[in-house]
Amino acid sequence: MKLRGLYAITDSQLLAGKFLSYVEAALEGGVTLLQYRDKSSDEARRLREAEALRDLCERYKTRLIINDDAELAARLNVGVHLGQTDGPLSPTRALLGSKAIIGSTCHAQLDLAEQAAREGATYVAFGRFFNSTTKPGAPTCSLDLLDQARKQLHLPICAIGGITLDNAAPLVAHGVDLLAVVHGLFGAQSTAEVTRRARAFNELLKI
Ligand SMILES: Cc1ncc(COP(=O)(O)OP(=O)(O)O)c(N)n1
């Protein structure tokens, strides 16, 4: 599957009180994938918010991805992103079907990416590349790894971790297809600024 562009990821704390308006502002600017990332155990709220995002994504023809939760993704008929401890890929592919987008966190490990490809992942994610306020403790990854990944893998490559408009260009130059961003997109003072940033991220990927 050809996937290229901005991969916007929600953050429930950062977006408190402006959740849908900021997400819609990002979609206005152009979002290839939108991930609903909520680490709480409030299942009723998670279902409500995920349904609202699914409806919004349908209006903007954007693909919705649920973080961590394959059951919720199956319920809404959308994609899922799985980390190394979020459950196995093959049964998730069987659950969601051949057309679903399934992403896999591979940190800085090509062997994990090769395995994810064999088990049916749609894209692989490497990170973190820079300091991240959202997930400061995530393991780090280098641009060299991206070069090797580009040579070895035939799947879309996603980069994550502290990505901003000021530091994203080298990632694209080293073969990244998807720029996954929380703070560098949604940590803005206004909806207009979110839209501007989304457009600018997409411009970076037009090479
Ligand atoms: C696009 C993308 N890449 C990596 C992650 C991180 O997934 P994971 O390691 O499971 O950590 P959590 O996000 O669940 O805290 C991601 N969510 N999205």
Ligand SMILES: Cc1nc(C(=O)O)sc1CCOP(=O)(O)O
């Ligand atoms: C959710 C997540 N996973 C990471 C990884 O490296 O696997 S970094 C990260 C946080 C991304 O948010 P921000 O763009 O604000 O840094």
Ligand SMILES: [Mg+2]
């Ligand atoms: Mg996870």
